[in-house]
Amino acid sequence: MKSIKLKDLEKLIIEKYSEDEKFKEFLKENRDLEVEVAVENIKLKELEDMEEFTEETVIDYLDEIANLEVISEEKEKEQLKNIEDSEEIVIKYLGEVASIAFNYIRDGIAYMDIVQEGTVGLMKAISNYNVEEDGEFKNYCRFWIIKEMVMFIQNKVEDIKYEFMNYFKTKKENFGKEHHHEHEEEHEHGEVYLKEEDLLPSIEAIEKREKLVSKKINFFNLNNRLSLRHIEILNLYFGFGKDKRHSIYEIEEKLGLEKGQGETLFQEALLILSTVEGKIAL
Known part of the structure; x- marks a missing residue:
């Protein structure tokens, strides 16, 4: 089976296949294509730069879906042939959505928003899937999950x-027309608070900031807020894509980590996942 790297798929989605019908045709033409979900050369945002506010429901959500009872492969195949009630199939692949979402914790993006969009992608995969034409469902739904996350x-x-x-x-347009009241610079604990006109004192400064934003x-x-090691630990702990859930001790043994390092990395990952939507840093 041929494979495509996640970054290459993202480019294709954004540049050519943002519309559902075009994406559906792309999948039909590439039914033997498999997506490599692992991210390479991830740019990690420093932990200390994160927002302080957190969303406590994330860990509860991940625990809940990690412990769901799912249907067997045989029952899944039967249901996919004639889908009248997709609830059991949705439940089976919620862990897949949660795991893929670990790769999309970007600046300014909240984890639960990504999970929600990925679930929409899962529903689209179920409604568009044809057993005879679209190959293995697990691979097929990954494409739709990624597509919805990327477009969001x-x-x-x-x-x-x-x-x-x-x-x-x-x-x-208003440069030179704006009038600012004269006032002394504010000082507190030796800090100087810059005014907007200090940051954008000329047309050239505004255009320079424009280019930076663009x-x-x-x-x-x-920037991504989870490292590859964080993602690996989360998948092992919650059992996403694994044969079972692993304890922190088992994770440290499996990954060759020092005692206590696994717990530290796991707690860092949870903090990152639970951080509510933050600002995009320029």
Whole structure:
């Protein structure tokens, strides 16, 4: 079976197959194509730069779906032939959605939002799937899950960029017309608080910031907040794509980590997952 790297698939989705019908045709033409979900050369955001607010429901959600009883492969095959009630199939693949979502914890993106979009992708996979034409369902649904996650982030990035560009356009149009009240700089504990005109003192400064935004606010330039090791530990702990759930001790043994290192990395990963939607850093 041929394979495609995740980054290459993301580019195809954004550039050519953002529409569901076109994506469906792409899958039919490439039914033997398998996606490599693992991310390479991930750019990790430093833990200390994260927002302080957290979402406590994430760990509860992951625990719940990790412990769900799922249907057998035989029953899954029977249901996929004539889907009248897809609930059991959805339940079986919620762990797949949760696991793939670990790869999309980008700056400004909340984990549970990505899970929600991935679940939409899973539902689309079920409704579009044809047993005779589309190959193995597990591989087929991965493509749809990734597609929905990628397009959610891409659309959000474009909205944010549009807002920035409108702001800079207004600043340039009104430059020199704006009047600011004269006041002394505020000091507190030796800190100086810069005003907006200090950051954008000229048309050239505004245009320079425009270029920075255009370059940085891009799907492929957003920082990831989970490292590959974090993702590996989460999948082992919750048993996603594994034959069972692993204890922290088993994870340390399996990955050759020092005692206590597995727990530290696991807690870091949970904090990152539970951090509510933050800002996109330029």
